[in-house]
Amino acid sequence: MVDVARPHTTPDEVPHTLTEQAPRTLGTLDQAALWGNLGVSLLGFTGAIFVLQPFGEGTPYVSLTAALVAVVVGTAVGAAAVAAVAAIGARTGAPTMVLLRGVFGARASTVPTVLNVVQMVGWGTFEIVTIATALTQVVPGVPRWAWVLTCGAATIALAVRPLGSVRLLRRWVSIAVVIALLWLAGNLIGQSGGLSGGSGGWSGFGVGVDVTLAVGISWVPMAADYARHSRTVRSAVVGAFAGTTVMGVACYAIGLVALVSVADGPDQVFASFLAVPLGVLAFLVVTVRELDQSFANVYATTVSTQALRPRWDRRVVSVVVGVLVTVLALAVRIDNYESFLYAIGSVFLGLLAVLLVDYLVAGRRWDLSETSATRWVLLLPWAAGIAAYYLIPPGPLVSRSLVSFLVAAAATGLVHGLAWSVRRTV
Numbered sequence: 001m002v003d004v005a006r007p008h009t010t011p012d013e014v015p016h017t018l019t020e021q022a023p024r025t026l027g028t029l030d031q032a033a034l035w036g037n038l039g040v041s042l043l044g045f046t047g048a049i050f051v052l053q054p055f056g057e058g059t060p061y062v063s064l065t066a067a068l069v070a071v072v073v074g075t076a077v078g079a080a081a082v083a084a085v086a087a088i089g090a091r092t093g094a095p096t097m098v099l100l101r102g103v104f105g106a107r108a109s110t111v112p113t114v115l116n117v118v119q120m121v122g123w124g125t126f127e128i129v130t131i132a133t134a135l136t137q138v139v140p141g142v143p144r145w146a147w148v149l150t151c152g153a154a155t156i157a158l159a160v161r162p163l164g165s166v167r168l169l170r171r172w173v174s175i176a177v178v179i180a181l182l183w184l185a186g187n188l189i190g191q192s193g194g195l196s197g198g199s200g201g202w203s204g205f206g207v208g209v210d211v212t213l214a215v216g217i218s219w220v221p222m223a224a225d226y227a228r229h230s231r232t233v234r235s236a237v238v239g240a241f242a243g244t245t246v247m248g249v250a251c252y253a254i255g256l257v258a259l260v261s262v263a264d265g266p267d268q269v270f271a272s273f274l275a276v277p278l279g280v281l282a283f284l285v286v287t288v289r290e291l292d293q294s295f296a297n298v299y300a301t302t303v304s305t306q307a308l309r310p311r312w313d314r315r316v317v318s319v320v321v322g323v324l325v326t327v328l329a330l331a332v333r334i335d336n337y338e339s340f341l342y343a344i345g346s347v348f349l350g351l352l353a354v355l356l357v358d359y360l361v362a363g364r365r366w367d368l369s370e371t372s373a374t375r376w377v378l379l380l381p382w383a384a385g386i387a388a389y390y391l392i393p394p395g396p397l398v399s400r401s402l403v404s405f406l407v408a409a410a411a412t413g414l415v416h417g418l419a420w421s422v423r424r425t426v
């Protein structure tokens with residue numbers, strides 16, 4: 001039981017086990033670069049169709065104004081959720097799945113932690129498939145499996161040096177991505193001959209908020225994994241919120257512009273990027289940058305695994321997970337992106353509500369150790385949130401995500417209220 005293990009890494013990289021102290025080296029710009037790059041996604045450009053045409057293929061578009069407002073609202077609320085968990089991570093120095101030991105106790109926290117491992121392996125696989133598919137469009141001569149292997153190797157290389165990779169994003173990648181996005185946006189708007197608010201209405205606006213919020217929420221489970229390395233709480237919060245919001249909105253907005261002007265459906269979005277002058281270069285920058293997502297997913301899987309097995313060497317875990325997602329990416333075909341996101345949103349929104357309310361009420365008494373006592377009762381408000389999500393039909397101006405969050409939050413408050421009154425009367 002050595003909790004005073006000698007540091008065997010340089011102090012500016014994450015220690016190999018979870019029993020060692022987290023170095024506090026990341027500033028606001030590091031956090032903004034990380035979350036800004038995670039906010040941009042190849043899936044966002046094409047996923048914009050779910051906001052624009054919320055009821056599916058063949059149904060009417062919402063207006064461009066309604067779509068943009070939905071994107072801003074959903075993305076900003078999702079970013080606020082990421083920032084809230086980042087704040088707790090920066091304050092405690094613990095990764096997200098260790099925070100759940102405080103809420104549910106070490107034993108019961110295994111349930112959401114295993115779910116998170118499954119989710120992150122799914123995302124890691126999905127991202128490698130996405131990058132490899134995009135690269136096949138740009139460089140058609142190379143077979144997809146070769147791109148999958150290349151992406152897998154790059155993902156592993158980035159994941160074993162998590163803080164070094166964040167610095168790489170800050171120094172080199174962010175600026176290239178910003179230029180590429182401005183270039184694509186300017187050219188697409190130019191080609192469309194100017195944009196109007198569009199003719200559609202607002203019906204389905206709530207679905208658009210839901211979709212973009214679900215994307216934001218899907219990042220929450222890794223928020224504290226990086227925030228715990230922040231120099232200050234403020235830099236974690238500001239960096240995560242600003243980075244995710246600004247770049248997330250930019251990414252969806254470019255997808256929307258492509259869809260309402262030049263692209264004939266989501267399958268044509270990337271082709272419309274490639275068709276602008278120097279579009280190949282801009283698209284390559286954005287595509288290679290997508291490796292930040294696959295590495296972040298592999299690293300989040302690693303830290304979540306360490307939450308269950310704190311003495312395992314994170315480098316070994318990352319290599320194993322990286323090989324696993326690469327093999328899965330070679331083997332599987334994934335089409336059902338939207339329902340995958342919804343399922344994730346439903347499970348983690350309630351969890352987030354329980355985490356936040358419990359932190360506000362009882363955070364100072366949280367026991368984050370490997371032996372913390374089980375608090376089974378808090379699984380009930382989480383279940384209530386999930387149930388609410390599936391019982392509420394999606395409709396205009398009703399976001400299921402927000403309702404499920406509020407139900408779980410209220411139920412957590414109720415559990416605390418009842419516990420308090422029981423303590424007073426006995």
Ligand SMILES: Nc1ccnc(=O)[nH]1
Nearest residue numbers: 123127218219293297
């Ligand atoms: N956790 C994640 C959310 C969204 N995209 C990802 O690649 N990973």
